[in-house]
Amino acid sequence: MAAEIYLETPLTEEKARSLHAGDRVLLSGSIFTLRDAGHARLIAALDKGEELPVDLQDAIIFYVGPSPAAPGKAIGSAGPTSSYRMDPYTPRLLKEGLRGMIGKGYRSEEVVAAMKEHAAVYLGAIGGAGALISKTVSSAEVLAYEDLGTEALRRLQVKDLPLTVVIDSEGNNLYETGPAEWKAGL
Amino acid sequence: MxxxxxxxxxxxxxxxxxxxAMELPADVKACLEVARSAENCTTAVSVLGDILDNADLADRESIPxxxxxxxxxxxxxxxxxxxxxxxxxxxxxxxxxxxxxxxxxxxxxxxxxxxxxxxxxxxxxxxxxxxxxxxxxxxxxxxxGFGSENMSRLKMLMPADGRQGVHDFVLETVSMAGPNACPPFMVGVGIGGTFDQVALAAKRSLLRNLDSKHEDTYYAEFESQLLHDINQLGVGPQGFGGRTTALAVAIEALPTHIAGLPVAVNIQCHAIRHQEEII
Structure with a gap:
């Protein structure tokens, strides 16, 4: 197993290029949350030439719709949702400076091509481990789209959020190499 | 009355x-533990360990x-x-x-x-x-959960497609679901009935205990074959590679029309959550 890499935000191009598919990362710092409906709004804002509610340069978006926070907790359960639903919007956001995405599952060829072009990385969080992930979140603040409820745009402060680099800035893909290596070992 | x-x-x-939302059923936990000890891939062992730790934490601290x-x-x-x-x-x-x-x-x-x-x-x-x-x-x-619901599929096969056709459709569906649907899965398979009933049969089969077998030995054997073949795909926990792509396959077969062979595959992620009460 690969050694764990401690990574802090912002995710600069240099840091992004140093990550390789299969690396295990512990991420700390500030990240945004956004999923289906919020992505549609960001794109609508770009279409209209409006300023985005947040600066995406060197930012990381975590595809998550958390469950409500119980009293005394920063957030509820907070595991990744399936990333492919964000694919239609993603190349546009990468062009705006988005450097990292946290989710689970396959990405489209268009997204991988845009990631290579803009030196971005796709990080996998463990789907269905929302309770464990919630323990790494110290605060959650709604920044925009509050009417979307769980789908609002939030800023999370995280400490040692455990992730795996799934697709790196050169397009190497753990979803292809991982199963292939396992099969080769049969 | x-x-x-x-x-x-x-x-x-x-x-x-x-x-x-907070208590992973005992049969699911037991099955995940067996799967972890059977894995030969360190990443897969680690992911299955995280899933089990997550279940313990969820129950202990009342977090979904x-x-x-x-x-x-x-x-x-x-x-x-x-x-x-x-x-x-x-x-x-x-x-x-x-x-x-x-x-x-x-x-x-x-x-x-x-x-x-x-x-x-x-x-x-x-x-x-x-x-x-x-x-x-x-x-x-x-x-x-809809991560796995979205990866579920239904197809109206021809009678000539037979058992092999059902087998291939199930394998194709699991392969397409891959990391999107949070493996390891439970795979619910409906065969027969009508367009509407076959989907319901697939969903009902997800209520079976993971350690149970179909009462008809023909289908019990088919379930075993499907599980074996699915676990040769190499998808593994979270799609990072490994043996454990599915924990179980459950089939429900229904009478059907002479012209048809409906098949539905309802994918269930590893958070297999159901409760029952009798009043």
Missing amino acids: RTIDTSILTDRVREMCRPL MCQDTGAAVVFLEVGLDVHFNSDPYAAINEGIRQGYEKYYLRKSVVADPLRRVNTGDNTPAFINTKLVPGDKVKITLMAK
Whole structure:
């Protein structure tokens, strides 16, 4: 197993290029949350030439719709949702400076091509481990789209959020190499 | 005739929501532990360990094991000698409304599929009813996450496609689902019936215990074959590679038309969540 890499935000191009598919990362710092409906709004804002509610340069978006926070907790359960639903919007956001995405599952060829072009990385969080992930979140603040409820745009402060680099800035893909290596070992 | 006060349905459904979201059933935990010890890939061992740790933490600290606390799917068996004093569906929906609020579960239902405004209380529940002999009511409540629901598929095969056709469709579906649907999976397979009933059969089969086998040895053997072949795909936990792509395959077969061979595959992520109560 690969050694764990401690990574802090912002995710600069240099840091992004140093990550390789299969690396295990512990991420700390500030990240945004956004999923289906919020992505549609960001794109609508770009279409209209409006300023985005947040600066995406060197930012990381975590595809998550958390469950409500119980009293005394920063957030509820907070595991990744399936990333492919964000694919239609993603190349546009990468062009705006988005450097990292946290989710689970396959990405489209268009997204991988845009990631290579803009030196971005796709990080996998463990789907269905929302309770464990919630323990790494110290605060959650709604920044925009509050009417979307769980789908609002939030800023999370995280400490040692455990992730795996799934697709790196050169397009190497753990979803292809991982199963292939396992099969080769049969 | 036995009269059941529907407020009991509301109370029971509300209180089922806690274990539903926070307690991974014992058969699922046991199966994950066996899978972990059978893995030869360190990443897979690590991921399965995280999934088990997540389940323990969820129960201990009352945090939903997954943020997608699901669409509420209900299987209701109503005894023929039962009389409800008011609308049982309204009572069940009230239980969902109260339970999802009380236990801080996510409200994930929109009122309309295209206009997409959240109902704000996770209702309506998706209720299937069956009449049975007796004077009892059995409620089975399932929290169905949509990461795996979205990767489910249905196809109307030809009779000539036969068992091999069903086999290939199941394997193709699991392969396409891959990391999107949070493996390791439980794979529910409906075969036969009609376009509508085959999907329901696939979903019902997800209620089976993971250590159970089909009572018909023909289908028990088919389940074993499918599980073996799925676990040769190499997808592994979270799609990072490994042996454990599925924990179990459960088939429900139905009579069907001479011209058809419907097949439905309902993918269930590793958060296999259902509770039942008999009133």
